[in-house]
Amino acid sequence: MQKKLIKVNSSDNVAVALVNLKAGEVIPFEGEDIKILSDVKSKHKIALERFESGDRIIMYGVLVGSANGAIEKGDVLTINNVKHQSEKVFGKTESFSWTPPNVEKWKERTFMGYHREDGQVGTENVWLFFPLVFCENKNIEKLKEIFEKELLKKKVNPHQMLLRSLVSGGDDVDVVEESKDVFENLDVKFITHPGGCGGIRQDSEVLAKLLAGYVNNPNVAGATVLSLGCQNLQISIFKDALDAINPNLNKPVLIYEQQQMGTVDEMLSTIVKDSFLAMKEANKIERKPASLSKLKVGLECGGSDGFSGISANPTLGAVSDLLVALKGTAVLAEFPELCGVEQELVNRCVNDKDGEKFLELMKSYEKSVVAAGSGFDMNPSPGNIKDGLITDAMKSAGAAKKGGTSPVVSVLDYAEYIHEPGLNLLCTPGNDVESTTGLVGSGANVVLFTTGLGTPTGNPIAPIIKVSSNTELKEKMSDIIDIETGAVIRGEKTIDEMAEEMLDFIIEVASGRIKTKAKLLSQDDFIPWKRGVSL
Secondary structure, three states: OOOOOOOOOOOOEEEEEOOEEEEOOOOOOOOEEEEOOOOOOOOOOOOOOHHHOOOEEEEEOOOEEOOOOOOOOOOOOOOOOOOOOOOOOOOOOOOOOOOOOHHHOOOOOOEEEOOOOOOOEEEOOOEEEEEOHHHHHHHHHHHHHHHHHHHHOOOOOHHHHHHHHHHOOOOOOOOOOOOOOOOOOOOEOOOOOOOOOOOOHHHHHHHHOOOHHHHHHOOOOEEEEEEEEOOOOOHHHHHHHHHHOOOOOOEEEEEHHHHHOHHHHHHHHHHHHHHHHHHHOOOOOOOOOHHHOOEEEEEEOOOOOOOOOOOOOHHHHHHHHHHHHHHHHHHHHHHHHHOOOOOHHHHHHHOOOHHHHHHHHHHHHHHHHHOOOOHHHHHHHHHHHHHOOOOOHHHHHHHHHOOOOOOEEEEEEOOOOOOEEEEEEOOOOEEEEHHHHHHHOOOOOEEEEEOOOOOOOOOOOOEEEEEEEOHHHHHHHOOOEEEHHHHOOOOOOHHHHHHHHHHEEEEEEEEOOOOOOOHHHHOOOOOOOOOOEEE
């Protein structure tokens, strides 16, 4: 029989509706009868006690808001009767110990990856084209058209075929069958961006670090880089960023400066010849067995709903703990969505300096948001609110579950590269694509992306595994969801059982045996985080 209410933590004074509830309905719950006072949609919260104005509202065992007036027991929580409130942070307040999960069954498991000379292992083998400045975007787009037409033989888009049939008067048009790609072991990807010049120099320097991180990412075999010549992001700055990340980088990186090369035709001809020869060599790299310790998994959420913090995110947290116990790496990002759980994360930091760095990054970020006339409390989107995430602290407490329970070994600012196995914290915005872009730029070779509402996004060089918090989303948007965790909501699977199923799925994706839905849809999104103003 389907449970109707769930209390996430024993100390919570609110419960989550697992199904739609009707006003007047009486629900037996934890030894007492709860009378529902108004209609409650599934995923929303009801009061388990009477609240007076200012009373603390606890969920996930932490403060997620306060009553904005009286709330009767059994009534629904809304943006009108609850306001954002989170605990104050005092720095590290207690020691931390962790008991890793049993990973005996996983110790001998491997994935089939692309081994790089620096010891990293890729889950993809990509030749990457990108510009140092937006002025070269057009040339990148020309190269994309040239290389994709000759190297990547794809079936004609069915919507294009539909339009073709309409243009021809409604007659059926034969679909052109997909033929074999020229390269068996190499993907070719292209990214563009609006940066590199016209803003503050610091933004160009961070962009240089981000792009250098993409080159150093184990999923990349080599890169073709275009520069104009006069921009803020000079070739020397990019090379310095590469050297800072990996002074012993031994990948082919072909760099071209248009203002030194003459006509566009001459430049493109040179690039096509040089890049193709380098790609032929990169195509010789083949997948080989690799330890699961070589997995670097980014943890992301977008389009979250009221079930995300109960099913999908805790499942990622359990996967994170398994990876950390296997000497692998997990990366928790989206700092605005850690508001309210800072104290727990500071206490989990192995090094006090990392705890201090985390709080400094959080305070600096929030200060810049306030200076712009906003605040972390405005983080929940209309979609979040509609599905029960009515305060930022409530959203954050659920989002933080992706990070599991392991110690925090390192805290990184945006575009800093991962060097420590274990759980890392990475400062990114909550914006889905900017955050995912940052995770991959910091070295993640796979990203787990939870969603309750449905988010169609991907990345050009790393597989993005979409995880839905509920079964209905998987059925409705089956073309973008890879795996769903609705069985947790229904009580059919535990978090740990779901996590083991997910780790199996990650291994298949990392080995190239399963293509993610984002890859099948060619969702190659790349949006760098621009912190400064334009000049």
